[in-house]
Amino acid sequence: MHLTLKSYNLKLRHTFTISRESYNIQPSLIVELKDGDFTGYGEATSNPYYNITIEKMIEDLTALKPLIEESSNLTPEAFWNKMYPHLKHNMFALCGLDLAFNDLFAQKKGKKLYELWNYNTNNNPLTDYTIGIDSIEKMISKMKEVPWPIYKIKLGTKEDIKIIEALRKHTNAIFRVDANCGWSVEETISNSYKLKELGVEFIEQPLKADEWNDHKEVFKKSVLPIIADESCQIEEDVLKCHNHFHGVNVKLVKCGGLTSAKRMLINAKKLNMKTMVGCMTESSVGISAVAHLLPLLDYVDMDGAMLLAEDIATGITIENGVIKYSDLNGTGITLIK
Numbered sequence: 001m002h003l004t005l006k007s008y009n010l011k012l013r014h015t016f017t018i019s020r021e022s023y024n025i026q027p028s029l030i031v032e033l034k035d036g037d038f039t040g041y042g043e044a045t046s047n048p049y050y051n052i053t054i055e056k057m058i059e060d061l062t063a064l065k066p067l068i069e070e071s072s073n074l075t076p077e078a079f080w081n082k083m084y085p086h087l088k089h090n091m092f093a094l095c096g097l098d099l100a101f102n103d104l105f106a107q108k109k110g111k112k113l114y115e116l117w118n119y120n121t122n123n124n125p126l127t128d129y130t131i132g133i134d135s136i137e138k139m140i141s142k143m144k145e146v147p148w149p150i151y152k153i154k155l156g157t158k159e160d161i162k163i164i165e166a167l168r169k170h171t172n173a174i175f176r177v178d179a180n181c182g183w184s185v186e187e188t189i190s191n192s193y194k195l196k197e198l199g200v201e202f203i204e205q206p207l208k209a210d211e212w213n214d215h216k217e218v219f220k221k222s223v224l225p226i227i228a229d230e231s232c233q234i235e236e237d238v239l240k241c242h243n244h245f246h247g248v249n250v251k252l253v254k255c256g257g258l259t260s261a262k263r264m265l266i267n268a269k270k271l272n273m274k275t276m277v278g279c280m281t282e283s284s285v286g287i288s289a290v291a292h293l294l295p296l297l298d299y300v301d302m303d304g305a306m307l308l309a310e311d312i313a314t315g316i317t318i319e320n321g322v323i324k325y326s327d328l329n330g331t332g333i334t335l336i337k
Contacts, residue, residue, distance in 0.1 A: 010028050010282075026280070038104055060093045076098070077259055087256070112330065113292040114291075132154045148320065152303075202226070202247070208230075228247070284314055316332060
């Protein structure tokens with residue numbers, strides 16, 4: 001098995017703004033594992049909030065190259081367990097590696113990854129489409145540019161309710177809102193009543209990640225479900241979120257890839273919590289991996305590649321929220337750049 005690392009700067013169609021940052025370019029690392037006639041692909045993006053850079057991921061994975069390349073005959077679970085002690089400080093790098101290994105493993109077995117897992121994909125949820133923070137006029141314009149059944153609206157401004165009221169005038173679509181840690185307890189509880197009347201389905205991560213007493217108060221008093229994102233990064237966080245959130249949004253890069261994400265989602269279901277997987281602004285490499293978890297999910301946010309000016313790969317396709325799998329085995333990726 002041979003490891004190759006490729007870095008890209010993914011250009012976005014529009015400037016993307018959330019409560020704490022704006023960006024036009026998303027640096028991304030593609031992990032390639034080649035074994036004979038088969039090549040598996042994984043992806044992890046840089047992220048300033050989590051102090052992750054492309055350079056650091058390359059450094060950490062390159063240091064493990066001999067260990068990685070001698071491990072081709074393991075199962076994905078055994079491979080993840082072998083790599084975790086060396087990469088637990090850099091779960092983004094572990095994610096890229098884990099995605100590539102799962103892709104490669106399923107290809108060797110002659111199956112799509114969800115087939116290997118014996119998952120039924122007949123009732124997969126639809127993906128939302130994200131509208132980043134902007135002027136109200138531009139947010140309306142972005143929404144009209146992509147007519148969609150479910151929108152995820154980024155909030156965390158001083159006119160959040162006004163934004164949703166304005167957007168609601170132009171569509172009957174389901175709304176989900178994500179405050180990215182930008183609200184207070186009082187704001188969240190008050191907003192939940194107003195947002196429910198405006199057809200919002202749930203609120204994602206309204207408070208800062210570690211404010212557990214405040215999360216509990218919001219959990220008890222909000223009239224809308226509250227979904228954890230920044231508060232749910234790794235496997236141990238699922239239990240922490242129980243009785244503090246109504247559901248969890250699992251991000252592959254934060255938890256170390258598909259292998260750990262699958263365990264987190266199964267554990268959340270056992271706790272009767274809603275399950276969701278989100279994305280960063282990844283290419284179709286990372287987004288196509290997410291698709292194989294769809295049978296475990298109540299909600300999904302996998303529009304990352306749709307936000308790009310140009311993709312670097314082909315894989316799953318999305319039409320009006322419906323995800324269609326690639327005809328290829330594994331996660332279904334073809335790298336085109």
